[in-house]
Amino acid sequence: xNYFFFTKLSKNYFLFLIILFSYTLPAFxxxxxxxxxxxxxxxxxxxxxxxxxxxxxxxxxxxLENKIQILSLEEIVENLKKNxxxxxxxxxxxxxxxxxxxxxxxxxxxxxxxxxxxxxxxTDIIDKKIKDYMTxxxxxxxxxxxxxxxxxxxxxxxxxxxxxxxIKKDILNSHKSWIKNVGFIPKLFAYPxxxxxxxxxxxxxxxxxxxxxxxxxxxISSFDNHYYLPxxxxxxxxxxxxxxEFAVNAYSLDVEDFMxxxxxxxxxxxxxxxxxxxxxxKGNSINCFSNPGGKWDKQEIINIKKDRVQINxxxxxxxGRARINCTTIVDDKWYxxxxxxxxx
Numbered sequence: 001x002n003y004f005f006f007t008k009l010s011k012n013y014f015l016f017l018i019i020l021f022s023y024t025l026p027a028f029x030x031x032x033x034x035x036x037x038x039x040x041x042x043x044x045x046x047x048x049x050x051x052x053x054x055x056x057x058x059x060x061x062x063x064l065e066n067k068i069q070i071l072s073l074e075e076i077v078e079n080l081k082k083n084x085x086x087x088x089x090x091x092x093x094x095x096x097x098x099x100x101x102x103x104x105x106x107x108x109x110x111x112x113x114x115x116x117x118x119x120x121x122x123t124d125i126i127d128k129k130i131k132d133y134m135t136x137x138x139x140x141x142x143x144x145x146x147x148x149x150x151x152x153x154x155x156x157x158x159x160x161x162x163x164x165x166x167i168k169k170d171i172l173n174s175h176k177s178w179i180k181n182v183g184f185i186p187k188l189f190a191y192p193x194x195x196x197x198x199x200x201x202x203x204x205x206x207x208x209x210x211x212x213x214x215x216x217x218x219x220i221s222s223f224d225n226h227y228y229l230p231x232x233x234x235x236x237x238x239x240x241x242x243x244x245e246f247a248v249n250a251y252s253l254d255v256e257d258f259m260x261x262x263x264x265x266x267x268x269x270x271x272x273x274x275x276x277x278x279x280x281x282k283g284n285s286i287n288c289f290s291n292p293g294g295k296w297d298k299q300e301i302i303n304i305k306k307d308r309v310q311i312n313x314x315x316x317x318x319x320g321r322a323r324i325n326c327t328t329i330v331d332d333k334w335y336x337x338x339x340x341x342x343x344x
Contacts, residue, residue, distance in 0.1 A: 035092045035220060035230070036231065037096060038093075038106065049235055058241050074188070086221055094120060096190060117147060121152050150187075151174060191213070191215070193321065219253070219336050252335065255277060257274075265341050276309075286309070288311050
């Protein structure tokens with residue numbers, strides 16, 4: 001056989017193998033980013049929003065000892081803007097509400113270990129100098145020492161439960177306070193209580209806010225809604241090391257075409273919930289837990305067609321926040337998807 005013909009044939013065959021292999025690689029190729037959310041530190045009177053100092057220090061120790069990659073929220077947002085995948089497993093930290101215990105206990109640990117953290121602040125609380133919250137001088141010092149800040153409205157309102165004019169006025173008031181007290185308006189945004197709606201998202205777009213964070217558990221991937229990015233909430237009950245370690249190492253269960261399309265459900269307490277799973281589960285099933293009737297329980301999953309499932313709720317949701325957590329294990333790795341509705 002002619003040498004040059006053989007070489008050309010070999011190259012073509014090699015190219016064929018590359019193409020074939022690219023289609024047969026395991027589909028779980030985007031580990032995703034686990035973002036953690038704290039509120040209070042060592043304030044034992046508030047266990048639902050507090051972590052003990054011991055718990056917090058154990059989290060940081062685990063991350064540093066295991067050399068876990070840590071990103072800032074700004075880096076995550078920039079990655080999403082570029083429509084790039086998160087090919088390396090990493091984590092990020094955020095804190096809501098600017099309690100003084102964060103500044104006293106947690107910030108020195110983040111700062112001294114060069115760990116990026118974003119503090120989401122409701123400005124009206126700081127303006128009124130409410131006890132046990134940080135002050136504007138402390139916030140400016142936090143920024144000067146390398147901390148990042150984000151918007152959290154002015155009055156920490158339940159955004160979907162207010163009319164458009166009131167929401168816009170609240171955001172404008174927060175912007176005025178930001179300009180007055182720190183000289184700029186933060187780009188990042190987190191919803192109070194993790195509550196939003198399509199109408200609220202439309203308002204954020206008017207204010208040139210491009211990304212926003214909720215309070216539903218889950219791992220961020222390139223498939224996520226940029227205006228509804230998940231965060232793992234940590235408190236005394238859900239801040240023990242087994243849960244923290246699990247969330248650090250969880251991968252993203254990528255979901256698309258989620259229904260219903262709005263996070264705010266009015267007069268629809270037993271919605272038809274459907275979504276498509278992007279990844280190849282390799283024959284493994286998913287388990288979904290939710291809290292209809294006010295009680296966490298496993299829900300029935302039905303495959304309505306290839307790679308698309310439906311969750312049949314065993315009861316109607318009660319008024320308030322409703323959450324869904326879906327997980328599966330593939331190749332010894334856990335994959336997690338979470339969602340939150342507000343029910344009226």
